[in-house]
Amino acid sequence: MLSCYEAGREAFWLHRFMESIGHTNYVIDSSSLEVPQRAKRVKTDRIDLRGLLRLLIRFASGEADVWSVVNVPSPEAEDARQLHRELLAARRDRTRVNNRIKGLMATQGIELELKPGFPDALERTLLWDGLPIPDTLRGRLKRDWERLLWQKQQVRILEAERNRLFRESADPAIDQVRALYDLCGIGIESAWIFVMEFFSWRAFRNRRQIAGLAGLTPTPFQSGNSTREQGIAKAGNRIVRWMAIEIAWSWLRHQPESDLSRWYNRKFGTGSSRIRRIGIVALARRLLIELWRYLETGALPDGALTKS
DSSP, X not given: OEEEEESSTTTTHHHHHHHHTTOEEEEEOGGGSOOOSSSOOOOOHHHHHHHHHHHHHHHHTTOTTSSOBOOOOOHHHHHHTHHHHHHHHHHHHHHHHHHHHXXXXXXXXXXXXXXXXXXXXXXXXXXXTSOBOOHHHHHHHHHHHHHHHHHHHHHHHHHHHHHHHHHHOOOHHHHHHHHXXXXXXXXXXXXXXXXXXXXXXXXXXXXXXXXXXXXXXXXEEEETTEEEEEEEOOOSOHHHHHHHHHHHHHHHHHOTTSHHHHHHHHHTTTSOHHHHHHHHHHHHHHHHHHHHHHHHHOXXXXXXXXXX
């Protein structure tokens, strides 16, 4: 049996099941589905099923490039991505509750620091007219404060677990994290994300695959005499793309004598802020490629310094 399904909420367990009973299955990237461009798109499960079936028939007939197949990670590689993703989610939740507390206080003109003793300070605080904080609002603020304390504790636990693995684990993927961490300008956060999301389990064949998977490839548009650049694709791993751009700024600061920093300063450094922001995307793409080569061959990026 030859089968396929669209990548989504079910992830990869169904693919592993189909492979375990001897069938050939493909997990298809959602962008491979053909959609009409003339009007609003009608989307139903029946239409999507027919589209997938047509693609499967064409693929079985010999059209190898009819779709994009998702690279299915091993169960171990998929599990290794849980720690940093949970940590990122915990930090977002912590920030959301922190901002909600501040917003609720701002509606009543209250300014209190979110520090130990916050519930007692709420009891003593009076509003602008000398009245105490309403009971319902005060209760909500106290419950949100307890949520904030719990989320801070979760962040500390996750960071401690990550640091323990960084120090003690003999996993080859952790060795790659240590190798990236040894470069000036790269910390444990970025090294962990680059390895667990990108480099530890994906078999890249060339630099184009790296840029494409990170969503950092240009998207030119040309039709007749009309030619313009539409920006980067943003079709890849958004976590890696976000971190790559952050690390590109850090690279300029901590690796000013490297060839990549010299190239950026020569080409974009004297331009406007918009030109520099455009250039940092190009630097992020080139830096990801250099980091891949560094992990594959052990050769440092030209002019780069290490912490050791």
